[in-house]
Amino acid sequence: MLQGSCVSRGIAIGQAKVIKKALRKASHEEKQNIDGAAEAKKAKAAFSEAAGEIEALIKLAADKKADDVKHIMEAHKAILEDPVLIEMVLSRIQKDALSAPAAIAASFDSFISMLLEIDDPVFQQRVFDLKDLQDRLLAILNGGEGRQELTGSLILVADEISPSALISFDNRKVLALVTELDGATSHVAVIANSLGIPTIMGIPNIHNKVNEGDLVIVDAINNKVLIKPDEGLQKEYAQKREDYQKYLQGLEKDKNIAACTLCGARQIEIHANIAFQKETASVIDQGGEGVGLLRSEFLFMDREDWPAEEEQFDFYKAVLSDLAPLPVTVRTLDVGGDKDIPYINIPKEENPFLGLRAIRISLKYEAQFKIQLRALLRASHFGNLRIMFPMIAALEELLQAKRVFDLAKQELRAEGLAYDPDIKVGIMVETPAAAILSDVLAKYVDFFSIGTNDLMQYTLAADRNNNSVKYLRDYFEPSILRLIDLVVRSAAKSGIPVGMCGEMASDKIAASLLVGLGLDELSMSPRKISELKKAVTQCRFNECVALSQKALQLETAEQVANLLGR
Ligand code: PEP
Numbered sequence: 174m175l176q177g178s179c180v181s182r183g184i185a186i187g188q189a190k191v192i193k194k195a196l197r198k199a200s201h202e203e204k205q206n207i208d209g210a211a212e213a214k215k216a217k218a219a220f221s222e223a224a225g226e227i228e229a230l231i232k233l234a235a236d237k238k239a240d241d242v243k244h245i246m247e248a249h250k251a252i253l254e255d256p257v258l259i260e261m262v263l264s265r266i267q268k269d270a271l272s273a274p275a276a277i278a279a280s281f282d283s284f285i286s287m288l289l290e291i292d293d294p295v296f297q298q299r300v301f302d303l304k305d306l307q308d309r310l311l312a313i314l315n316g317g318e319g320r321q322e323l324t325g326s327l328i329l330v331a332d333e334i335s336p337s338a339l340i341s342f343d344n345r346k347v348l349a350l351v352t353e354l355d356g357a358t359s360h361v362a363v364i365a366n367s368l369g370i371p372t373i374m375g376i377p378n379i380h381n382k383v384n385e386g387d388l389v390i391v392d393a394i395n396n397k398v399l400i401k402p403d404e405g406l407q408k409e410y411a412q413k414r415e416d417y418q419k420y421l422q423g424l425e426k427d428k429n430i431a432a433c434t435l436c437g438a439r440q441i442e443i444h445a446n447i448a449f450q451k452e453t454a455s456v457i458d459q460g461g462e463g464v465g466l467l468r469s470e471f472l473f474m475d476r477e478d479w480p481a482e483e484e485q486f487d488f489y490k491a492v493l494s495d496l497a498p499l500p501v502t503v504r505t506l507d508v509g510g511d512k513d514i515p516y517i518n519i520p521k522e523e524n525p526f527l528g529l530r531a532i533r534i535s536l537k538y539e540a541q542f543k544i545q546l547r548a549l550l551r552a553s554h555f556g557n558l559r560i561m562f563p564m565i566a567a568l569e570e571l572l573q574a575k576r577v578f579d580l581a582k583q584e585l586r587a588e589g590l591a592y593d594p595d596i597k598v599g600i601m602v603e604t605p606a607a608a609i610l611s612d613v614l615a616k617y618v619d620f621f622s623i624g625t626n627d628l629m630q631y632t633l634a635a636d637r638n639n640n641s642v643k644y645l646r647d648y649f650e651p652s653i654l655r656l657i658d659l660v661v662r663s664a665a666k667s668g669i670p671v672g673m674c675g676e677m678a679s680d681k682i683a684a685s686l687l688v689g690l691g692l693d694e695l696s697m698s699p700r701k702i703s704e705l706k707k708a709v710t711q712c713r714f715n716e717c718v719a720l721s722q723k724a725l726q727l728e729t730a731e732q733v734a735n736l737l738g739r
């Protein structure tokens with residue numbers, strides 16, 4: 174039995190298809206007597222064939238309503254259309270007398286090594302994208318050799334697999350995926366989740382442990398891969414798979430229920446976290462009762478300059494209108510940290526997560542902050558808007574942000590532009606300072622939303638992207654639970670609601686604890702909504718309160734996890 178990390182849940186039994194390593198290395202041979210013009214023609218033809226394939230994949234993803242996948246493929250298309258890249262390849266052919274495949278391999282490799290030098294997860298993801306495109310182009314030039322075809326339904330076993338290779342398989346035929354490559358936050362994981370393919374990543378040498386055609390069981394719920402199971406195990410897992418299917422069908426029925434505890438003593442609102450307008454359909458489809466976190470920064474990323482007020486207005490208006498009358502909580506710009514925006518020109522920082530990030534950037538670039546607030550105010554007319562400021566660490570920051578908000582309102586009034594006068598304004602509680610000062614902050618806002626992703630990072634002093642300190646990032650750490658409890662009590666004293674929009678909110682194991690601690694709203698990826706609703710409906714409020722009080726007395730994350738049955 175082998176173990177890795179489950180990144181997409183489910184159970185599958187089937188024959189293995191072992192995916193061979195890409196062709197990258199094989200293509201570095203140089204040819205001295207090449208026909209430069211003919212090789213350049215071949216390279217251009219490969220680029221345009223790849224572009225055609227990617228177009229088809231974008232369409233396929235749109236048909237399957239796999240927005241994440243579509244987004245990734247659109248990024249691939251943009252890289253492919255970058256004139257610098259093709260110029261680089263053509264110049265390698267002409268100046269270095271390389272064949273088309275060798276020029277492509279070399280050009281992509283130098284791009285990739287440049288990116289690898291930058292210690293930033295966003296660039297690391299670009300490396301995957303570039304490798305993926307490199308494989309695609311080389312496979313085209315090799316006449317299709319190295320492309321994987323699937324006949325029948327199979328379990329993919331690979332050292333690593335590219336995002337586009339994964340989606341180019343007919344996903345009805347991919348029963349499960351197991352890889353050596355680890356990457357719970359990689360694009361492959363995002364796609365596997367989006368397509369509902371049970372996936373376990375991070376099993377060392379898995380591609381050499383399984384042979385083509387071996388019968389394999391993938392239990393991506395309990396994190397187990399069984400190779401050549403006997404008949405007894407096959408039967409046992411066939412039953413487990415059926416039970417899991419029934420469980421999922423049950424959830425489908427639950428997606429539109431209210432998340433009331435069993436005794437009806439408490440109702441929790443279940444909201445969605447989104448970043449793009451195209452996600453509004455899935456909020457409704459999955460039974461979301463609103464948006465608890467709209468990460469507005471995606472509108473500001475991947476571009477050369479600040480988005481103008483009009484463009485922002487159109488975006489907010491579209492999201493609000495799609496979801497009206499449901500509440501939509503828009504978080505103002507949260508960049509800096511690991512989300513760099515080149516046009517802001519933030520000076521290089523030793524500790525970017527402790528530097529100019531989120532509200533600190535908005536307050537430094539006040540004119541731009543006011544533009545965002547004006548656009549939001551104008552859009553408020555079209556739905557039920559709530560505004561939330563990220564990373565507040567001191568009351569002055571909140572007061573300054575509210576002052577800019579008032580200025581934006583004054584301007585609009587002077588210009589005779591309408592807005593909703595009753596917009597609720599809240600903050601993310603994601604720094605220990607905000608949690609500790611929550612009794613004071615609560616007097617100045619209409620709601621709190623706890624961001625456990627950053628609250629963990631800042632409380633435990635463990636960079637959220639640094640795997641060496643991953644062991645510390647556990648939201649069951651008693652220090653985190655105590656801060657959550659403190660925030661909820663401060664909110665209750667001031668009579669304001671408190672939600673949670675960090676990853677902890679989507680963990681069904683944590684649901685009873687969060688209900689017991691007194692959270693009013695949980696916000697998560699739309700796909701998790703029905704599962705959480707179901708988890709809440711199975712809670713008895715009194716028992717949850719007793720459980721949370723017990724959890725608050727514990728000393729380690731492990732003890733809390735054991736109490737909750739993780
Ligand atoms: C959080 O910090 O918990 C959060 C929801 O915000 P983000 O993950 O975008 O920083």
Ligand code: MG
Nearest residue numbers: 603624626627
């Ligand atoms: Mg955060």
